[in-house]
Amino acid sequence: MSRISTTQKSRKMPSQERSRLTVDAIIQASTYILTEVGWKGFTTNAIAERAGVNISSLYQFFPNKEAIVAELQKRHAAEMSDELHKILQLVSLQGSLKQVLTLLVHMIVEKHKVAPAVHKAVLEEVPLTLKTSCSDADSQLRILFLEALKPFMQNVPNPELAIHIITVTAQALINNIIVERPKLLQGTEIVTELVALYEYYLERPTATTLP
Amino acid sequence: MSRISTTQKSRKMPSQERSRLTVDAIIQASTYILTEVGWKGFTTNAIAERAGVNISSLYQFFPNKEAIVAELQKRHAAEMSDELHKILQLVSLQGSLKQVLTLLVHMIVEKHKVAPAVHKAVLEEVPLTLKTSCSDADSQLRILFLEALKPFMQNVPNPELAIHIITVTAQALINNIIVERPKLLQGTEIVTELVALYEYYLERPTATTLP
Amino acid sequence: MSRISTTQKSRKMPSQERSRLTVDAIIQASTYILTEVGWKGFTTNAIAERAGVNISSLYQFFPNKEAIVAELQKRHAAEMSDELHKILQLVSLQGSLKQVLTLLVHMIVEKHKVAPAVHKAVLEEVPLTLKTSCSDADSQLRILFLEALKPFMQNVPNPELAIHIITVTAQALINNIIVERPKLLQGTEIVTELVALYEYYLERPTATTLP
Amino acid sequence: MSRISTTQKSRKMPSQERSRLTVDAIIQASTYILTEVGWKGFTTNAIAERAGVNISSLYQFFPNKEAIVAELQKRHAAEMSDELHKILQLVSLQGSLKQVLTLLVHMIVEKHKVAPAVHKAVLEEVPLTLKTSCSDADSQLRILFLEALKPFMQNVPNPELAIHIITVTAQALINNIIVERPKLLQGTEIVTELVALYEYYLERPTATTLP
DNA sequence: TATGAATGAGCGTTCATTCAT
DNA sequence: CATGAATGAACGCTCATTCAT
Numbered sequence: 001m002s003r004i005s006t007t008q009k010s011r012k013m014p015s016q017e018r019s020r021l022t023v024d025a026i027i028q029a030s031t032y033i034l035t036e037v038g039w040k041g042f043t044t045n046a047i048a049e050r051a052g053v054n055i056s057s058l059y060q061f062f063p064n065k066e067a068i069v070a071e072l073q074k075r076h077a078a079e080m081s082d083e084l085h086k087i088l089q090l091v092s093l094q095g096s097l098k099q100v101l102t103l104l105v106h107m108i109v110e111k112h113k114v115a116p117a118v119h120k121a122v123l124e125e126v127p128l129t130l131k132t133s134c135s136d137a138d139s140q141l142r143i144l145f146l147e148a149l150k151p152f153m154q155n156v157p158n159p160e161l162a163i164h165i166i167t168v169t170a171q172a173l174i175n176n177i178i179v180e181r182p183k184l185l186q187g188t189e190i191v192t193e194l195v196a197l198y199e200y201y202l203e204r205p206t207a208t209t210l211p
Numbered sequence: 212m213s214r215i216s217t218t219q220k221s222r223k224m225p226s227q228e229r230s231r232l233t234v235d236a237i238i239q240a241s242t243y244i245l246t247e248v249g250w251k252g253f254t255t256n257a258i259a260e261r262a263g264v265n266i267s268s269l270y271q272f273f274p275n276k277e278a279i280v281a282e283l284q285k286r287h288a289a290e291m292s293d294e295l296h297k298i299l300q301l302v303s304l305q306g307s308l309k310q311v312l313t314l315l316v317h318m319i320v321e322k323h324k325v326a327p328a329v330h331k332a333v334l335e336e337v338p339l340t341l342k343t344s345c346s347d348a349d350s351q352l353r354i355l356f357l358e359a360l361k362p363f364m365q366n367v368p369n370p371e372l373a374i375h376i377i378t379v380t381a382q383a384l385i386n387n388i389i390v391e392r393p394k395l396l397q398g399t400e401i402v403t404e405l406v407a408l409y410e411y412y413l414e415r416p417t418a419t420t421l422p
Numbered sequence: 423m424s425r426i427s428t429t430q431k432s433r434k435m436p437s438q439e440r441s442r443l444t445v446d447a448i449i450q451a452s453t454y455i456l457t458e459v460g461w462k463g464f465t466t467n468a469i470a471e472r473a474g475v476n477i478s479s480l481y482q483f484f485p486n487k488e489a490i491v492a493e494l495q496k497r498h499a500a501e502m503s504d505e506l507h508k509i510l511q512l513v514s515l516q517g518s519l520k521q522v523l524t525l526l527v528h529m530i531v532e533k534h535k536v537a538p539a540v541h542k543a544v545l546e547e548v549p550l551t552l553k554t555s556c557s558d559a560d561s562q563l564r565i566l567f568l569e570a571l572k573p574f575m576q577n578v579p580n581p582e583l584a585i586h587i588i589t590v591t592a593q594a595l596i597n598n599i600i601v602e603r604p605k606l607l608q609g610t611e612i613v614t615e616l617v618a619l620y621e622y623y624l625e626r627p628t629a630t631t632l633p
Numbered sequence: 634m635s636r637i638s639t640t641q642k643s644r645k646m647p648s649q650e651r652s653r654l655t656v657d658a659i660i661q662a663s664t665y666i667l668t669e670v671g672w673k674g675f676t677t678n679a680i681a682e683r684a685g686v687n688i689s690s691l692y693q694f695f696p697n698k699e700a701i702v703a704e705l706q707k708r709h710a711a712e713m714s715d716e717l718h719k720i721l722q723l724v725s726l727q728g729s730l731k732q733v734l735t736l737l738v739h740m741i742v743e744k745h746k747v748a749p750a751v752h753k754a755v756l757e758e759v760p761l762t763l764k765t766s767c768s769d770a771d772s773q774l775r776i777l778f779l780e781a782l783k784p785f786m787q788n789v790p791n792p793e794l795a796i797h798i799i800t801v802t803a804q805a806l807i808n809n810i811i812v813e814r815p816k817l818l819q820g821t822e823i824v825t826e827l828v829a830l831y832e833y834y835l836e837r838p839t840a841t842t843l844p
Numbered sequence: 845t846a847t848g849a850a851t852g853a854g855c856g857t858t859c860a861t862t863c864a865t
Numbered sequence: 866c867a868t869g870a871a872t873g874a875a876c877g878c879t880c881a882t883t884c885a886t
Contacts, residue, residue, distance in 0.1 A: 018864090018865090018869080018870065018871090019869070019870060019871090022870080022871085043854080043855060043856080044855080044856060044857080045854085045855070045856080053871080053872095054871060054872045054873075055856090055857080055872085055873090056857090056858075056859080056871070056872055056873080057870070057871055057872075059856090059857065059858075060869095060870075060871080064856075064857080065855095065856065065857095157400075158400065158404075161395075161400070161404060162404070164392075165384060165404060165405075165408065168383060168384050168387045169380035169383060169384050169408075171383075172379060172380060172382075172383030172384070172387075173376060173379050173380055173383070176379045176383075181375075184372075189368075189369065189372070193369075193372060193373070193376060194376075196412060196415060197376065197380075197408065197409075197412045198408075199411075200411030200412065200415070200416075201407060201408045201411065201412070204407060204411070205411075254879085254880060254881075255880075255881055255882080256879095256880070256881080257880095264846090265846060265847050265848075266847090266848090266881090266882085267846070267847065267848085267882095267883080267884090268845090268846065268847080270881090270882070270883080271845090271846085275881075275882080276880095276881065276882095438847095438848060438849070438886085440848080440849065440850090440885090440886090441848075441849060441850090444849080444850085465875080465876060465877080466876075466877060466878075467875085467876070467877080467878095475850080475851095476850060476851045476852075477851085477852095477877090477878080477879095478850070478851055478852080478878090478879075478880080479849070479850055479851070480878095481877090481878065481879075482848095482849075482850080486877075486878080487876095487877065487878090579822075580822065580826075583817075583822070583826060584826070586814075587806060587826055587827075587830065590805060590806050590809045591802035591805060591806055591830075593805075594801060594802060594804075594805030594806070594809075595798060595801050595802055595805070598801045598805075603797075606794075611790075611791065611794070615791075615794060615795070615798055616798075618834055618837060619798065619802075619830065619831075619834045620830075622832075622833030622834065622837070622838075623829055623830045623833065623834070626829060626833070627833075676858080676859060676860080677859075677860055677861080678858095678859065678860080679859095686867095687867060687868050687869075688860090688861085688868090688869090689861090689862080689863090689866095689867070689868065689869085690866090690867065690868080692860090692861070692862080693866085693867085697860075697861080698859095698860065698861095
């Protein structure tokens with residue numbers, strides 16, 4: 001399965017104000033189509049038409065369709081990352097594990113409530129084969145999480161793995177809830193449950209051993 | 212988003228043995244293409260060619276492409292379900308929570324190791340829009356889990372939600388590990404961690420309350 | 423400059439009578455467009471439309487545009503080859519060099535008169551990069567020429583090269599005349615000249631040496 | 634002072650001088666692309682980018698793509714012509730036919746060896762439909778050839794046609810050899826053969842008649 | 845019934861060329 | 866004037882699906 005590198009010759013970055021608008025229109029149209037129509041309708045022609053720009057203009061700024069998807073993901077990840085960043089720095093040095101966890105989980109859930117459509121679309125519609133590793137944003141995020149939660153860990157043999165498990169499961173669960181049980185997002189139950197899930201996982205009474 | 216009815220009944224009940232073989236050939240070819248080539252190569256023509264059946268024959272047994280995907284997922288889910296069924300019945304009445312959890316998680320992990328390609332393909336390649344809710348198989352499974360783990364629960368306000376959380380997170384985590392850290396599957400660490408994650412989540416020392 | 427092999431997976435050969443007609447229609451339409459419109463108008467869509475077949479049908483029998491060009495050339499070369507074959511076998515064993523040469527050149531010229539449009543189109547319109555080596559037909563032809571003319575050669579150091587030179591120059595000259603001086607084809611002058619050109623080249627009075 | 638002159642320059646001369654540079658850059662870029670990439674990559678945008686000039690500037694000096702091709706051919710033809718000019722004037726009045734022919738053919742071959750890439754590109758990549766008749770350069774050249782070789786002709790009924798035949802066939806053969814048998818260019822065999830071909834064609838023992 | 849042939853709709857992408865600043 | 870941005874018109878090609886034998 002040969003894949004063309006997504007980051008090939010990224011077409012000219014817009015230098016004039018005019019083209020900045022064009023690029024924004026394309027991104028906006030892409031977002032709209034992905035969220036409202038889905039991946040099947042996510043065609044370059046449709047995007048250009050919805051953006052009100054010529055298809056060739058689209059290709060002047062994005063070398064191919066994948067690049068649009070990548071940009072979408074990049075922007076989405078950056079948004080999330082920024083916000084998390086701020087909050088993490090605020091809460092990291094104060095409070096109990098439960099308090100910190102509550103804040104973190106609450107924040108994640110809130111973040112997902114804000115733009116659930118985009119989030120869902122990026123996560124659900126884009127074929128996983130096209131997903132950029134997001135490693136930059138993700139790994140940075142995990143480092144922050146690690147630093148914020150490490151002080152509370154007890155008997156955790158592999159803190160980095162624990163953080164990995166937490167972030168992956170939290171993301172997955174919230175996404176699943178968005179899709180399958182959206183009403184749960186409106187209460188606090190889901191936050192409570194996730195805090196409960198992770199609290200004792202990090203503060204283990206004794207080392208976990210197989211009997 | 213208008214969707215064409217996905218789950219029309221398969222046009223023809225394979226009453227004869229020949230039909231059964233044809234359908235199997237199609238399913239087998241579909242599986243091969245999905246795992247070895249990916250969703251992009253998953254075209255009805257390609258499937259028919261690989262299956263050695265005429266494209267029209269394919270459409271005699273499957274009303275459209277989605278039906279093939281649905282059948283694939285159905286078979287895959289059924290396979291998993293069956294196995295889980297058996298094991299769950301074996302272990303449900305004996306041992307401690309940790310033992311039961313260990314067995315369950317170990318089993319899930321093992322199951323994923325056996326056919327990771329198919330699993331990954333069904334999970335990663337098929338656009339989520341096409342994913343049948345799998346509610347039949349899944350909900351049955353969750354009932355089994357619920358029955359197996361309920362006796363151990365302490366201070367769990369919503370057992371059904373807890374099971375939901377466990378199954379969703381476990382699936383997600385294992386899938387993530389298959390994709391991003393496949394080497395972890397070879398050791399027992401991941402099982403240990405998941406057991407640790409769920410053990411105290413189900414046997415909570417005291418009711419979880421926000422301070 | 424990477425080239426994709428032209429002879430990749432040549433699509434299904436037509437087995438039914440119906441598709442034979444389709445292929446013929448495509449070839450005929452291709453010929454028409456190439457001769458009457460030129461390379462610039464030689465698009466697969468135009469060919470299909472002119473042929474009265476669906477564009478997809480075209481691609482059912484030709485893997486890509488190059489394959490159509492190749493088929494065109496193949497058929498054209500085969501036609502020429504066949505005729506030359508026959509005539510060469512007739513004249514090879516009788517007459518003087520001048521007579522044989524006259525027949526050969528006359529035949530080539532006549533052949534070009536018959537289908538000058540196709541010939542010109544294949545030779546002039548198709549970018550040389552797409553020209554198949556034609557080695558099969560051409561080399562066979564040259565072998566025939568060699569056998570027919572070798573008995574007459576005197577003091578020719580490299581008969582095979584001489585044949586190469588003769589065929590290449592004859593082709594080129596006639597093509598040039600078709601394009602630039604078509605009226606010359608109507609008289610016998612051009613035949614006379616070519617015979618004169620080749621006659622003494624093959625029957626050299628003495629070995630050619632540099633003084 | 635220098636400032637004034639500079640201003641003057643930048644108003645008048647330099648604009649012409651600049652234009653020249655721009656045109657040269659375009660021509661140079663065109664040559665590069667045609668030789669190194671081929672006709673398929675020969676797009677106005679690519680040319681402008683490679684030349685380091687804006688696409689609109691390109692269209693300020695060339696009304697369309699064809700004009701670039703024409704200029705390319707014109708310059709190439711002029712180059713060849715110039716050189717031939719000089720040599721022809723040198724050799725025309727001395728030596729035997731064989732000597733003159735040898736010099737001429739040798740010169741043509743050498744000329745092709747020098748810039749075979751450009752030559753080949755202009756000849757092979759440009760669709761023949763776009764080829765300018767080159768009549769200016771070519772006909773001038775042929776006149777020179779005619780004057781140089783006419784004194785040696787014996788029993789040649791149509792000297793002008795003979796020259797036409799010689800130039801066309803020589804060009805074609807050498808081009809063919811560049812493409813198909815480039816190794817032949819390294820020896821003298823090809824020169825010898827061409828001289829042999831033309832020598833007796835021009836000095837015919839007796840008038841050529843059909844029996 | 846099983847098969848080869850057919851097809852409409854559309855996709856991603858390009859390019860020669862022109863506008864507008 | 867020079868430049869970045871814009872654009873219309875295609876182009877090569879695919880695919881899910883249906884027809885006709």
